[in-house]
Amino acid sequence: MKRFIITGHKATTSGEFSLNDMPGSAGRMDVLCRSVNSCFFLSHSLREDVWCYLILLGEPNPPITILIKGNEVKRLNPDERSTGALIKKALTLPCGEKFRESTPGVYIRKGGLKTLLEEIDVTILDENGEDIRDIQNVPDSYLLSDHLNFTDEETELIIDLPKISAGPKVMHADHTITVILNEFDRRKL
Ligand SMILES: C[S@@+](CC[C@H](N)C(=O)[O-])C[C@H]1O[C@@H](n2cnc3c(N)ncnc32)[C@H](O)[C@@H]1O
Numbered sequence: 001m002k003r004f005i006i007t008g009h010k011a012t013t014s015g016e017f018s019l020n021d022m023p024g025s026a027g028r029m030d031v032l033c034r035s036v037n038s039c040f041f042l043s044h045s046l047r048e049d050v051w052c053y054l055i056l057l058g059e060p061n062p063p064i065t066i067l068i069k070g071n072e073v074k075r076l077n078p079d080e081r082s083t084g085a086l087i088k089k090a091l092t093l094p095c096g097e098k099f100r101e102s103t104p105g106v107y108i109r110k111g112g113l114k115t116l117l118e119e120i121d122v123t124i125l126d127e128n129g130e131d132i133r134d135i136q137n138v139p140d141s142y143l144l145s146d147h148l149n150f151t152d153e154e155t156e157l158i159i160d161l162p163k164i165s166a167g168p169k170v171m172h173a174d175h176t177i178t179v180i181l182n183e184f185d186r187r188k189l
Helices: 029-040 080-091 113-119 152-158 173-186
Strands: 002-008 050-056 064-069 100-103 106-110 123-131 141-145 163-165
Touching (some): 002 029, 029 050, 029 173, 050 113, 113 152, 141 173
Parallel strands (some): 123 141, 123 163
Antiparallel strands (some): 064 106, 100 106
């Protein structure tokens, strides 16, 4: 399984957000929805070998982690609004520290990056890392930030983890995911 974890530093943890204002009052939830799109959508099919974790760090109830499993998800469509609707529905479900399924293939739990790092061997996607094209065995689990830099606290957690670059320019998180998945595709992994 390939895994992508995206930190949404301002992304709301309230299920009351407006699908009409995901870039604004929902704390750039649009960035996360596009990242979900990049994780899963091919033309007329879905990548079933990808899991996508969204770490929501906005008010009122951070940190929350949403997990979307490509091999289970239903009712995921390529438009941002429908992804937003699945996240919104998940956020209305009371949850504890274990993942609870909200809709098919969409799970939610309390907790954030620290917990995930205890569970998964993560590589950081960073434009200053080692070029993925120079790496023989590409890792399968990656961490990206949204439109903001990692915080000092996050940086401390990830400082010793390997860093891989998807290319020389700083890209949007969703585009970076597409480039990494393309690399897997080219290597037939
Ligand atoms: C829009 S960038 C983050 C913004 C950036 N920290 C800034 O303010 O300049 C989103 C994320 O995509 C990933 N990313 C962007 N370009 C990349 C590249 N060339 N190689 C690897 N990861 C990249 C990084 O994980 C980054 O945190």
